[in-house]
Amino acid sequence: MYPPESEISLPLNQHPPTQLPYVAYSSWGAIPSWDDMKDIFKNKMDCFHNYSVAYTDDCRMPESKTRQLRRAYYAAMTYTDAQVGKVLGQLSSEGFGDDTIVVLWGDHGWQLGEHGEWAKFTNFEDGVRVPFLLHVPGVTDAGMKTDALVELIDIYPTLTDLAGLPQPELCPSFSHNISECVEGVSVAPLLKDPTKQWKQAAFSQYPRPNSGIYYLPDHKYVRSNHSEQVMGYTMRTDKWRYTEWLHFNADTAMGNWSDVWGKELYDHTNATVDFNDENMNRAYDRGFEGVLAQLHDQLMEGWRAALPPAYAQTDDV
Numbered sequence: 112m113y114p115p116e117s118e119i120s121l122p123l124n125q126h127p128p129t130q131l132p133y134v135a136y137s138s139w140g141a142i143p144s145w146d147d148m149k150d151i152f153k154n155k156m157d158c159f160h161n162y163s164v165a166y167t168d169d170c171r172m173p174e175s176k177t178r179q180l181r182r183a184y185y186a187a188m189t190y191t192d193a194q195v196g197k198v199l200g201q202l203s204s205e206g207f208g209d210d211t212i213v214v215l216w217g218d219h220g221w222q223l224g225e226h227g228e229w230a231k232f233t234n235f236e237d238g239v240r241v242p243f244l245l246h247v248p249g250v251t252d253a254g255m256k257t258d259a260l261v262e263l264i265d266i267y268p269t270l271t272d273l274a275g276l277p278q279p280e281l282c283p284s285f286s287h288n289i290s291e292c293v294e295g296v297s298v299a300p301l302l303k304d305p306t307k308q309w310k311q312a313a314f315s316q317y318p319r320p321n322s323g324i325y326y327l328p329d330h331k332y333v334r335s336n337h338s339e340q341v342m343g344y345t346m347r348t349d350k351w352r353y354t355e356w357l358h359f360n361a362d363t364a365m366g367n368w369s370d371v372w373g374k375e376l377y378d379h380t381n382a383t384v385d386f387n388d389e390n391m392n393r394a395y396d397r398g399f400e401g402v403l404a405q406l407h408d409q410l411m412e413g414w415r416a417a418l419p420p421a422y423a424q425t426d427d428v
Contacts, residue, residue, distance in 0.1 A: 138160065
């Protein structure tokens with residue numbers, strides 16, 4: 112189905128973004144230990160632990176292997192798509208197609224050599240953006256799409272809403288002792304009006320040193336501490352992706368806003384479809400101070416302040 116590996120395209124952006132904080136870069140998780148990777152990287156393990164070499168061309172996946180892996184991933188997605196078709200076909204043949212709501216989503220993105228990264232362990236758009244497809248019989252039959260910002264935490268309240276069940280309560284500011292609450296809202300109103308004013312931002316986060324470079328030039332991890340020591344909080348608005356990597360207290364599950372290990376700011380004003388947008392980190396460039404300050408405040412206000420107008424309420428991350 113797919114052309115030979117030699118004809119598979121390489122990523123348009125195989126290098127890290129300019130001025131990328133070292134804490135943001137990933138060591139690809141378990142990929143270097145895969146059997147077919149051991150020979151490639153057996154003498155290059157510093158690539159995944161030491162900042163001084165991690166960004167170099169010598170630590171990139173070889174082009175031939177990149178093409179092979181991208182081709183295999185495309186094939187896996189095609190196979191998955193075929194299996195989804197079989198499930199939906201059987202649903203219809205059994206007479207349930209007209210009264211069953213179907214949601215298709217992914218729990219994370221996947222990098223295939225973009226920015227020299229592989230797998231899911233970053234806060235880049237390619238690592239956190241996922242498919243979110245919703246079929247509601249009699250509502251979405253003709254097909255529709257929206258550019259509104261939605262999140263996976265919206266799935267549960269959406270399904271309860273569409274099924275006519277009681278809506279779950281939004282989580283309060285401190286919800287550690289609350290057994291049942293949600294941080295998302297039903298997207299059902301978007302099915303009536305896909306252009307409706309909606310969330311101001313979508314949020315994700317990923318920890319370090321998990322799957323990150325351990326030896327950094329500007330900060331040090333505590334070797335005896337095996338929990339999350341830094342948390343990368345990222346926020347996607349309609350025009351920007353903004354990330355702050357904060358020193359993190361795993362016991363309180365809180366980041367320290369006064370101890371920032373790195374920042375990222377990417378312009379998505381003219382978004383592409385091939386994840387070729389986040390090549391220049393503007394967080395340290397002159398002329399972006401105002402944008403940086405506004406997005407910092409918005410990130411600190413958290414997900415409650417970014418909810419649709421009927422739900423919005425200020426809170427910290």
